[in-house]
Amino acid sequence: MYLVDIGHSDPDWNLVKLPDGRDFRVKYGRRYTFRTTQVTQGSSTSGGSFTICLSDPETAENIVVNNYEQVSDAELERLGGWNYNHNPYTAK
Numbered sequence: 001m002y003l004v005d006i007g008h009s010d011p012d013w014n015l016v017k018l019p020d021g022r023d024f025r026v027k028y029g030r031r032y033t034f035r036t037t038q039v040t041q042g043s044s045t046s047g048g049s050f051t052i053c054l055s056d057p058e059t060a061e062n063i064v065v066n067n068y069e070q071v072s073d074a075e076l077e078r079l080g081g082w083n084y085n086h087n088p089y090t091a092k
Contacts, residue, residue, distance in 0.1 A: 011084035016052055020069055026052055027081030031060035034068040 014026045018034070026032065031053035038047035053060055063079060065071055 013084070014054060014081050018068070019050070022073065022076065024052075024076055025080040025083055026054045027079075028055050029060055030055070030063050030081075031057050032063050032065060032079070034065045036069060037067045 014028070016024050016026060018024050024032075031051060033049055033051045035049040036047045051057075065079065
């Protein structure tokens with residue numbers, strides 16, 4: 001928060017846009033693996049995953065989110081990091 005307050009860091013440094021258009025704030029020290037729903041039609045299966053990490057991926061805690069397109073906004077907020085646009089000390 002201090003680095004944001006003095007203008008050294010952008011308050012949205014940890015903000016990413018998920019493929020479904022939702023905003024997600026990455027928590028430093030975590031590596032998020034988002035898995036999509038597996039859909040089988042006939043003999044073919046579709047689905048996949050993607051990973052987001054803004055820290056050292058070798059030491060980051062791995063968080064796996066299955067069927068991410070079905071996860072609520074509240075759950076994504078719980079899993080994510082801090083919104084640095086809001087300072088808890090100054091209430092601004």
